[in-house]
Amino acid sequence: MKKAEIVKLREALKVCITDIPDPPRHGLVVKISYSGICHSDILQLKDEVDFGFEKKRYSANPKYKLPISPGHEMSGIVHSIGSDLQNNGKLKIGDRVAIYPWRGCGSCRFCDQGNCNFCSVRDTCYGFGIPGGYASHVVVPEARSAILVPDAVPLDVACMLPCxxxxxxxxxxxxxxxxxxxxxxxxxxxxxxxxxxxxxxxxxxxxxxxxxxxxxxxxxxxxxxxxxxxxxxxxxxxxxxxxxxxxxxxxxxxxxxxxxxxxxxxxxxxxxxxxxxxxxxxxxxxxxxxxxxxxxxxxxxxxxxxxxxxxxxxxIHVGSLNQLKELMELVAEKKLTPPPLQYFDLDEVNDAIDLVKQGKIRGRAILKFGV
The missing domain is CATH 3.40.50.720 (NAD(P)-binding Rossmann-like Domain)
Known part of the structure; x- marks a missing residue:
């Protein structure tokens, strides 16, 4: 990894070393168990994506600018719940969840149906605009983004499903x-x-x-x-x-x-x-x-x-919230086998990203948080 990229990543990870946040009224806080390392994270660190007719920089969009904790493939345990959710009976502390990372405006016809990937305001997701999963705890502003993980699906498998x-x-x-x-x-x-x-x-x-x-x-x-x-x-x-x-x-x-x-x-x-x-x-x-x-x-x-x-x-640009729910059920029912998994601690993330960039991960690289 280039020196400039290492510096960027270290700056980003500084935001992970904070006190555990309080949950928003309509949301929750998830204690992260596993966080996948995606090629999109590497593009953010590289600060450049080639669209064929032009090259654009992630930092040109203030929502993508580092430092921010990267990571949008996340699963974990519900740590705390906002006041408006405590008696709704849908989520409770200790539930196993995966986090749907793609966020739109939250109020258009696409977002209302769980199709945030079609929303015209879709340039914010965890790790890009919202602190992501390279951290011990993540704030989930909207409860519908937390998908219950069936007992038949391990959390390390579940973290890869939202992306x-x-x-x-x-x-x-x-x-x-x-x-x-x-x-x-x-x-x-x-x-x-x-x-x-x-x-x-x-x-x-x-x-x-x-x-x-x-x-x-x-x-x-x-x-x-x-x-x-x-x-x-x-x-x-x-x-x-x-x-x-x-x-x-x-x-x-x-x-x-x-x-x-x-x-x-x-x-x-x-x-x-x-x-x-x-x-x-x-x-x-x-x-x-x-x-x-x-x-x-x-x-x-x-x-x-x-x-x-x-x-x-x-x-194809990712998938919808409803498709994620369907997929979670499919993985549980058919017992789908995940790709080979290679685990890293958070302090090994630089080495992990290097291996991903070099194509030396035979399957998927995943950060593991004291599970």
Whole structure:
């Protein structure tokens, strides 16, 4: 990690060393048990995101400016409850909860239905505008953001569901109706997942749980080790997208892994220029390409082929509060297996972030708070 990034992170973590806050009237305070380390946290420390046509700095938005404790993947125990919630019977001290981190204005038609990710005022979430989960305690201003965690779901698994989990659940939810429609005309369907890291393994588990059983699932990645893990987790096949491959050759090899010379659906969890263009070239007629990743850059597609082949391109930005509740129930019912987890103490967060940046975490990195 660069010296400037270390200084920023140390400044941010200073805000974690405070007295335990009081709960707001309509909210609560959660004692954090686990907090995931997400690539978005690294973008904030790097202070730059590439939108393809321009690069923007997080610090340009005062709500994102450090110092603030990062972290938006959180689970823990209810420590205290605001006065207006103490007798409502919904939450009580000691409850196990995961925190939905995405916040909008709180009063528009989207927010009223739990779709804060669609709100036009969606630029504030935990770790960005509100102190986040790299801390022992977190204030939750609105009680509806605290989702009860079933006994069947461990808290270290639960902390990943409000971001990595619900994002991939949303992606698969968009893929599902397309595949179900195509299966009315064909015996089998195919799905390509781009990326075999933590999101890719969640996407695989969720796809296996909710898609028709005659859906062939292939995973692509640049890491043979990560592909081996994906194979162990039950994907039908893998394809290595080597960094030094010839583009025509890797597209041909990928198409061979699908059905009828390609794929009915693609979920791109990287979403770079290379992966998005490659995914589009592997997509069959009437297929759907779901773009999730924030790697950055700009892509070139054949616009006429989108129309002529009835291809669909769908962007996904996290998921809704209701989808998180559905996912929590799905994980409990189906006993979904999380990606491999690597635990770190808070004072090891610099090392953890370095490993995430270098792609050396085989699954997900999680901060553990004296559980």
């Amino acid at each position: 990595a989990g619900v994002t991939t659940y949303n992606a698969v939810s968009h893929v599902k109706p397309v595949i179900e429609t195509l299966l009315k005309f064909q015996d089998k369907a195919s799905l390509l997942i781009v990326g075999a890291g933590g999101l890719g393994l969640w996407c695989l588990q969720i796809a296996q749980a909710v898609l028709p059983s005659n859906t062939k699932i292939i995973i692509a990645d640049i890491s043979e080790e990560k592909l081996a893990t994906a194979k162990l987790r039950g994907c039908d096949d893998t394809v290595l997208w080597s960094r030094d491959c010839v583009e025509d050759d890797v597209v041909a090899a990928t198409k061979e892994k699908g059905l009828r010379g390609g794929f009915d659906a693609v979920v791109d969890l990287v979403n770079s220029k290379i992966t998005s263009e490659r995914a589009f070239n592997c997509l069959l007629t009437s297929g759907i390409q779901v773009m999730v990743g924030l790697f950055g850059g700009a892509a070139n597609f054949s616009l006429p082929m989108i129309a002529l082949d009835s291809k669909r391109i769908q962007g």
